[in-house]
Amino acid sequence: MQLKEPGIVVGVSNRHVHLSQEDLERLFGKGYKLTPTKDLGQPGQFACDERVDLVGPKGTIENVRILGPVRKNSQVEISRTDSFKLGINAPVRDSGDVQGTPGIKIKGPNGEIELAKGVIIAKRHIHMLPSQAEHYGVKDKDLVSVYCDKEGRRLIFQDVLVRVSEKYALEFHVDTDEANAALLNNGDYVKIVEKF
Known part of the structure; x- marks a missing residue:
């Protein structure tokens, strides 16, 4: 991966x-x-x-x-x-x-x-600027997978919507149910999976 x-x-x-x-x-x-x-x-x-x-x-x-x-x-x-x-x-x-x-x-x-x-x-999603989308190799409305590395609850969120705009800041949004399943808190970091 x-x-x-x-x-x-x-x-x-x-x-x-x-x-x-x-x-x-x-x-x-x-x-x-x-x-x-x-x-x-x-x-x-x-x-x-x-x-x-x-x-x-x-x-x-x-x-x-x-x-x-x-x-x-x-x-x-x-x-x-x-x-x-x-x-x-x-x-x-x-x-x-x-x-x-x-x-x-x-x-x-x-x-x-x-x-x-x-x-x-x-729908779980990632906000990002156009320059960041270019860096990650994605475009608006793409679906990506995101890896969460919390020990005991490591998982991959699939079908994560990419939202690209000059008005956005780089951030991965999930609701409380999803965050609890992965032991995620505000301020934690996740990564886009390139291949797995």
Whole structure:
């Protein structure tokens, strides 16, 4: 097995919500603006002070963090484990690909909304700049394999989506279920597998 250098930093993505400005105002009040609390690994992205409750057919998950900035369309990203608690059969999708996905009720302090679609389990992926894609020998939308070298839980993630843009920073994103399976934490490093 050959591994491409250098390693890529891991970003573990917990359940979260992206909101449109319209939905944000329905949940928090007219003219409401998000309150950034922490910058995320991708430029311009941030975790917010604001939290909401997700209400599914079988259960509720409270205090789910909103990520900013606001988007054109609202979207909810959960893990497979979360889907069991909520009673929602969320598909694995790339962010933004919500056609044919289930909806959910979201409760905020000033109201609630019912999304007709938008609940996904995010496809594991790597963000990178065009120069980094050239270095690794990949292009946007390629699928690669990623090796995780944590003793006792070494594994290879296959079908990892490559996302290339001048707006990105180099980072491997997995959800909490995937991270737990490989004993991965924020700030760990993984490597793209060239051949195996």
